[in-house]
Amino acid sequence: MRMPTPRSIRVLCALVLSLSAALPAAAADEAPDTQRLQVTDPYIELRTGPGRGYPIFFVAARAEWIEVHLRYTDWYKVRTDGGKEGWVHRRQLVTTLTEAGASRSFRDIAFDDFLQRRAEFGAGWGHFKAEPMLKFWAGYKLSESIGIEATLGQVQGIFSGTNFWHVNLQLEPWSDQRISPFFAVGVGNFKNIPNTSLVAATPTDAKLSNASLGVRYYLTERFVLRADYSIYTAFLNDTRSGEYRAITGGISFFF
Incomplete structure (x- = not known):
């Protein structure tokens, strides 16, 4: 049996890299359903774009309600009851509660994409x-x-x-x-x-x-x-x- 040739390994790596580069462009998705969630942490930070390089322009305090509309990788576009729209990282939404008072697993949302x-x-x-x-x-x-x-x-x-x-x-x-x-x-x-x-x-x-x-x-x-x-x-x-x-x-x- 022969070992893999460098050429074949380069072909495999090139495919992996090219498909990985294409992921961000295809990762902006509709949330499975528009969800209404209540903030339970002291606050969550809304940014102007889906990334830490974007500035924070608004803070939603505990007990405020937000709606989740879009997802881009680990970032979610939300709207507050006051009409403010911004992007929140998934980690800040993990402790939020649904209208039924239950927690919503944002890992499950990613799994929904798989389904x-x-x-x-x-x-x-x-x-x-x-x-x-x-x-x-x-x-x-x-x-x-x-x-x-x-x-x-x-x-x-x-x-x-x-x-x-x-x-x-x-x-x-x-x-x-x-x-x-x-x-x-x-x-x-x-x-x-x-x-x-x-x-x-x-x-x-x-x-x-x-x-x-x-x-x-x-x-x-x-x-x-x-x-x-x-x-x-x-x-x-x-x-x-x-x-x-x-x-x-x-x-x-x-x-």
Whole structure:
């Protein structure tokens, strides 16, 4: 088995960095519902923008009521009963009370985004048979438990290199859980290119089918850890096929 090449590691890192950079632009969301909360700390500070670099322009005192309208990462846009609008950090809202007198977990609000996610992009590293594999995926949820996903993969073998792609139908029956298993089946293409040093070796271009079992774990904000185990079948010709097993672990970003 070969160790990951520097080029593949750079590709994986570049994807992670580029998707991370895109998160702030996509992180300004409507709050799940407009919420009315009562301040229980001595005061909370309202800033002119979602960040500590913005100045404090107003202070809401204990027992005042505020409404939460928008969220941008860990910052929430609120409005006081007096009509003042500003941004408050999540930590200052943790102790607030709802109109029913109960506390509202602002960690749950972030988890609500995970439950309502639609698009997911990710990358992972694993093994295809006994060789190192780099894999990228992009998925879209059609409903709470059904989605489609496209995958690109590259296997770096000792005697050959393999590129493949496939499109899967994915079922996630417990998608409302922090730890959520999923099942997938799909079809695609498999292309194996032998090293030029091998004599009389010919490339293989074959249709591919696969079945996968995996699990997602909601980590924080818009990050999800993911692992999956897959069985690939390459239809080499009318009478012969090859079966390969793969395991992958990686990280996804959802929007």
